[in-house]
Amino acid sequence: MALTMKKVPTLREVAQLAGVSKATAARVVSGSSEPIREETRERVLEAVRELGYERHAIAGSLRSARTFMVALSIPDITNPFWPEVARGVQDRLEESGYTVVMLNNDWNVEREQNHLKRMGQKQFDGLIINPTGTLNSDLLKLRVPVVVLASGETYPDFDTVSSDSAQAGRLAMHHLIELGHRRIGLIAGPLRRHKSHTHRDTYVRIHEQHQLPFDADLIIQSEFSEEGGYLAMKRLLALPVPPTAVFAVNDIIALGALQAVQQARLPVPEAISIIGMDNIFAAATSYPPLTTIAKPKYEIGSIAAGFLLERIDGFSKLSPRHPLLSCTLQQRGSTAPPL
DSSP states (O other): OOOOOOOOOOHHHHHHHHTSOHHHHHHHHHTOOSOOOHHHHHHHHHHHHHHTOOOOHHHHHHHHTOOOEEEEEESOTTSTHHHHHHHHHHHHHHTTTOEEEEEEOTTOHHHHHHHHHHHHTTOOSEEEEOOSSOOHHHHHTTOSOEEESSOTTTOTTSEEOEEOHHHHHHHHHHHHHHTTOOSEEEEEOOOOSOOSOOHHHHHHHHHHHTTOOOOGGGEEEOOSSHHHHHHHHHHHHTSSSOOSEEEESSHHHHHHHHHHHHHTTOOTTTTOEEEEEEOOHHHHHSSSOOEEEEOOHHHHHHHHHHHHHHHHTTOTTSOOOOOEEOOEEEOOTTOOOOO
């Protein structure tokens, strides 16, 4: 017996069942920002559910000149910080019918530039990017909506969303100082691009404010990796007078530093306190659990996606927005007063 294929419902049938025009049904299905009465929207959505209608993204993009795809460009897909940011981006964009494509550059500027060429080829309707080497001037050439996960001072022509880096650094330093530490090491990341503010700036400023003696040997730059944190901590421990506490600028670095201290058979936090930043899952499961500065990762992604949707829908007259989201201290077992 020959099989008969089930007829695929059409947008015209949705419109007929809902008692609206095909154009109105299309606006509801595509998530258009044009005003539509809530009663009308509900009738269309009910018809969609009843008929089992699925919007044909390719055909829709040909008619609207949109691909309904957005790129999220990040520097390191192995960093556990990014999945929660990506989830915030995806949850917000999927509500409006967009698919998110992840572009990972491994801190490689050339690879990032190759990714950006796809923007010029109109493969994506918009871009959310945490830049590795791309400048404000580079993004202006793309001529697609862009939201930057970085400082608004560095990218003044674009909406930016970021955690408050200076506030995060102050939280970490003040926590260690309030515990009684006066000789504090800093494991900073590499200088890969111009930044309006660095954790080194905060570190130096806090020393000045608290009249602490400044020792440049206590500042080590490392790669954003466990190995980088491990090697940096080995250098700090080899100093004639090692620090009693260390501030690592992300949790991955901090976990590497923790390994180096434990390998040296020194107890944490009794011999040396360690504080990280980001509040990734592994920070809570290490031994001892890592004290860290928690960033609002999901909120960063969700807000950035909301900004991008507004730009895609034509709200280009809005002035660029630059929110800085507050961070919080998560005190655990890796910090304590010095002996």
